[in-house]
Amino acid sequence: MGPTLDYLALAPELALVATLMAVLTADIVLPHAQKYWTAVLSVLGLTVTALPILFLLLSDEGTRTMLDGSYVVDDFALILKGLFVAAGYIVILMSxxxxxxxxxxxxxxxxxxxxxILGSVVMASARDLILLFVGLELVSGPLFLLAGWRKGDVKSNEASLKFYLLGVLSAAILLYGMSFLYGLTGTVDFDGIREVSAGLSDTPAFIMAVLFIMVGFAFKISAVPFHFWAPDTYEGAPTPVTAYMSVSSKAAGFVGMLIVTYVAVPGASNIWGPALWIMAALTMTVGNLTALRQTNIVRLLAYSSIAQAGFMLVPFAVAGVSSDPTAVASAFGATVTYIAIYTFMNLGAFAVVIAGARYTRSGDIDKWAGLATYQPGVALFGLIFFLSLAGIPPLAGWYAKLVMFSAAIGGGSVWTAVLAGIAAINAVIAFYYYARVVKAIWFDPVPDGHVAGKPEQSRSLQLALVITMLFVIAAGIYPPISAYFGDTVASIVGGG
Amino acid sequence: MELLDNGTVLSLITFLPLVGALVVGLIPRAQEEAYKWAALITALVVGVLSIVVAFVFDYGDSAKFQFGTDLSWIESIGSNFHIGVDGISLPMLVLSAVITILAIIYSWDHWEEPRNPKAFLILMLLLETGMNGTFVALDLILFFIFFELVLLPMYFMIGIWGDKTPRTIAMFNLTTETRLYASIKFFLFTLFGSAFMLLSFLGLYFNSGDAGARTFDIPKLIEMAPHLSALPIAGWLFAGMFLGFAVKVPMWPFHTWLPDAHTAAPTVGSVLLAAILLKLGSYGFIRIALPILPEQAMQWAPTIAILAVIGIIYGSLACLAQTDMKRLIAFSSVGHMGFVMLGISTMTEAGINAAIIGMVAHGVITGMLFFVAGSMHHRYHTRDMARLGGNATLMPKMGFILGFIAMASLGLPGLAGFWGEFMALLGAFRPAAGLPVGLFQTAMVIGAVGTVLTAGYLLWMLQKVNLGEPKDEWAGHEFHDVDRFEMAAWVPLLLATVAIGVYPRLVLGSTNGAVKELVSTILENLA
Structure with a gap:
């Protein structure tokens, strides 16, 4: 007798699997001129995937558990699955x-x-080391190929190779740490690990295990000093793939980090707390300072996404030092809220890069000068997303910053307050380079000899822009939309 | 009346400009008259509403927040849409609504390059939403949002319509256009301050109760003042707010963004910046920092007083070193806002009343000065005072108005500028009990010297610009004296200058009751 499966809880995964099989089949069957149907199929499939997620989220039936607690469909999992599917949807529209x-x-x-996308959806539910690892590698594996999609371009090849090598390295480190953890606790199940590891926090091997796992995830989320692959990979990969990597694969890394730290080894917060404090401070500062020097808009967004990851790490550091369960829960919620908002605004920014580059024919920020004079629409979208990334109210980014600061101040210790101060200074630095793009688009004159391309604008790209913009504005003016993410998921750590 | 209940009128005053901006945005670019009227009508409606509020306002109970509402907004963090006006915010609200109308009227025929009236009007209306919202907000998060909302329109005004002359920045060894440098400097300075201000707001929030009962509500936080003041981190919380507000005022030594921003901004931008935006900082001190953390306010008061008088003297001396007329007026703001901050630092009724009437007067007078400076630049195409001269001969009306408003600015009794300076000095003579009297009296003496310097630089400016013989280069030039749009925009300000000067109760009648209550609350919470 096999394990009992809850087909409703598995419906999103099943729908995704069906979709990707259908896409593959259609690709073989369809003549070359009609290959666009594969995109249509993908969009339809993701829509179907979203339905059971929404149903489960709204039905309020509580947590569904299978495979002896290894696979859990709770509010946290559903929210993140929804987010991954939405991000995938937008990326396909952009592609x-x-x-x-x-x-x-x-x-x-x-x-x-x-x-x-399937990998990330699986990850959100994974509650043991093996499933988590499989999910995470399913997220990364296809991206090794996608990063090198522009075969004729040396940069794309470089992007793919770098991403692959470091991806494999990080996977090895992660697996190494996990094997230690398994060896010490005798279980791969997170609930089991939590119970057994409570008495282990002084064991050197356990400390090593936790640190190795953190380093493994740090590669995935491109936290400093494990970020070196990101700018080159982002620049070389096709822009929609970059958008996907900067959002979904980063978010997947964060999901893994969230589950491991808050659910599997919360008792080891004296180990990961300080480590992530340092990582958060380094990541935002180095990311921001390096972003200041960028001249290419994609590289700028690459460093900006590194810096944003630093902001997302801030609440971890709070959870690491705080003994107050509500502060820990709000820290957990803060990271998820930040990821949700970041997903939409960063995808929007990349959509602007794709849309704008058709006119400017360059990723050089100087070449974007004066875009507002001949393409006010694209320029307006650019303004909205870049300022949202900078955290300027009333765009959604401000609320992400607010919950992050709020978690840090709510931690109530000197260390978290210092981190909040570092984050505050970084928010100001970050504004400078986001404003540089805004300045080029809106304030600078069109460069001499520039001939604007007159391409047909793609409907699907416009749709992606509009969807992300609506979210960014609505969630900024009416923050309960974003607060919903944080409030809903916080229950996962509320009970311990 | 329904309009006056449940915060309707204040919500309209705050958000109608936003609606107006959308309407202007939807009217096609070719129909210039249509969207100009749309903008003007929006501003007029808002102005009328604000005046209606001022008429119906219950001055007998001016410490109470009136016309307000308190709606749930971000439930999970306990932040509400709580708005209302009291005697302190009312004059600021009316000032903001009226100045916006005048700015639109003035703009009617004065568009600076690269023109684009549509975009400029949208920015002006967005700015009005931010300004009015800040003055009615009674929730820290709401306040923060509006406080930040004003940055963006002003950033664009300076960045697009600002001064295009090249300028070398020694520190970075970089040459760029003044507008670009000034706009980003303005934004970064303010953002730096407000980021720390936000941290302080959060610190207050987390100490306002147990989880679930925490609040960002300003009146509720004021009730908790004794508790909040006693917190070990209260000093840090005050420091964060101080940074946010002091940069905005701006107080010396955070003022360096101001001369650049003011000088580079287009005329209307300078007017709005001087008349309203600077007040957001000093208003924040009065509304938030002082009453919520009274003990820290007392501890910081001497420092604020010292920085204020440094600002007064520094601003005045810097004015004497200027060759650019607009930059001179910009530096004069540093001095005048120094008086406002000196008044606040005394923590007395006289001082805080002085600060508010000083804020209104500075808004009217300096706004007017920037209007005139802009109009003169428009005609002479230079702001270099060495090349100007004999303005009163070339353009008698303009010369008269400049002379008149300069007199008001130097604090001539009988005009609006007098009361703020005089009462601030009076407050410093007898500061609140517990403050070092010697230090404040010294500050008073230095401030008095500052009034002399103020008179000095303004008379010096008048002499260079208005009097004497016109320079040879203007021989044969025909100058249009003040046109009808300028007249329409300026006459209300000139009248207000006289009216507040001879009848200061126009402002003090509104503020006095509220300030009395504020000061007594502060003193009670200290004990």
Whole structure:
């Protein structure tokens, strides 16, 4: 007799699997001119995937557990699954014309993207080391290929190779740490690890295990000093893939980190707390200072996404030092809220990069000068997303910053307050480089000899822009939308 | 009346400009008249509403927040849409609503390059939402949002319509256009302050009760003042707020963004910046910092007084070193805001009343000075005082108005500028019990010297610009004297200058009761 499966709880995963099989089949069957149907299928499949997620989220039936507690569908998992599917949806919309226009392998592209989304959806539910690892590698694996999608471009090859090598390295480190953890506790199940590890916090091997796992995740979220792959990979990869990497694969890394720290080894907060404090401070500061020097808009966004990861790490440091359960719960909620808001605003910013580059024909920020004079629409979108990233009210980014600061101040110790101060200074630095893009687009004159391209704007790209913009504005003016994420997931750590 | 209940009128005053901005945005670019009227009508409606509020306001109970509402907004952090006006915010609200109308009227025919009236009007209306919202907000998060909301329109005003002359920044060894340098400097300075201000707000929040019962509500936090003041971190909390507000005022030594921003901004931008935006900082001190953390306010008061008088003297001396007329007026703001802060630092009724009437007067007078400076620049195409001269001969009306308003600015009794300076010095003569009297009296003496210097630089400016013979280069030039749009925008300000000067109760009648209550609350909470 096999394990009992809850098919409703598994419906999103099953729908995704069905979709990616359908895409692969369609790709074989369809003649070349009709390959765009693979994109349509992907979008439809993701829509179908979203339905059971929404149903489960709204039905309020409580947690569904299977495979002896290894696979859990609770509010946390559902919220993140929803987020991953939404992000995937937007990325596909961004990809359509980009992939079509350059005669890439469309079918395979969507197949790989869907596989990566499937990995992240699995991860959100994984509550043991093995499933978590499998999920995480399913997120990364397809991206090794997607990063090198522009075969003729040396930079794309470099991007793919760097990402692959460091991805494998980080996987090895992660697995090494996990094997220690398993060896010490005798279980791969997070509930089991939590119970057994409570008495282990002084064991050197346990400390090493936790630190190795943190380093493994740090690669995935491109935290300093494990971030070196990110800017090169982001620059070389096709822009929609970069957008996906900077959002979903980063978020997947954070999901792993959240589950391991808060659920599996909360007792080891004296180990990961200080480590992540340092990492948060380094990541935001180095990310921001390096971003100041960038001249390419994609590289700028790469460093900005490193810095943003630093902000997302701040609440971890709080949870590490605080003994107050409500402060820990709000820290957990703060990271998830930040990720949710960041997902939409960063995807929006990348959509602007794709849309704008068609006119400027360059990723050089100087070449973007005066975009507002000949493309006010794209320029307005750019303004909205870049300022949202900078955290300027009333755009959604301000609320992300607020919950992050709020978690830090709520930690109530000197150390968290100092970290909040560092974050505050970083928020100001960050504004400078986001404003540089805004300045180029709005204040600077069109560079001499610039001939604006007159491409057809892709409908799907416009849709992606509008969806992300609506979220960024609505969630900024009416923050309960974003607060919902944080409040809903916080229950996972509320009970311990 | 329904309009006056449940915060309707204040919500309209705050958000109608936003609606107006959307309407202007939807009107096609070619229909210039249409969107100009749309903007003007929006501003007029808001102005009328604010005046209605001022008429219906119960002055007998001016310490009470009136016309307000308190709606749930971000439930999970206990932040509410809580708005209301009392005698302290009312004059600021009316000032903001009226100045916006005048700015739109003035703009009607004065568009600076690269023109684009539509975008400029949208920015002005967005700015009004931010300004009015800050003055009615009674929730720290709401206050923060509006406080930040004003940055963006002003950033764009300076960045797009600002001064295009190149400028070398020694520190970075970089040459760029003044507008670009000034706009980002303005934004970064304010953002730096407000980031720490936000941290302090959060610190207050987390100490306002147990989880679930915490609040950002300003009146509730004021009730908790004794508890909050006694916190070990209260000093840090005050420091964070001080940073946010002091940068905005700006107090010496955080003022360096101001001369650049003011000088680079287009005329209307300078007017709004001087008349309203600077007041957001001093208003924040009065509304938030002083009553919520009275003990820390007392501890910081001598420091604030010292920085204020340094600002007065420094601002005045810097004015004497200027060759650019607009930059001179900009530096004069540093001095005048020094008087406002000196008044606040005394923690007395006289001092805080002085600060508010000083804020209103500075808004009216310096706003007017920037209007005139802008109009003169428009005609002479230079702001270099060495090249100006004999303005009163070339343009008699303009010359008269400049002379008149300069007199008001130097604090001539009978005009609006007098009361703020005089009462601030009076407050410093007898500061609140517990403050070092010697230090404040010294500050008073230095401040008095500052009034002399103020008179000095303004008369010096008048002499260079208004009097004497016109320079040879203007021979044969035809100058249009004040036109009808300028007249329409300026006459209300000139009248207000006289009215407040001879009848200061216009402002003090509103503020006095509220300030009395504020000071007594502060003193009670100290004990």
């Amino acid at each position: 359509v014309s980009y992939i079509e226009s350059d005669r890439y392998y469309q079918g395979e592209y969507y197949f790989l993207l869907l596989a990566s």
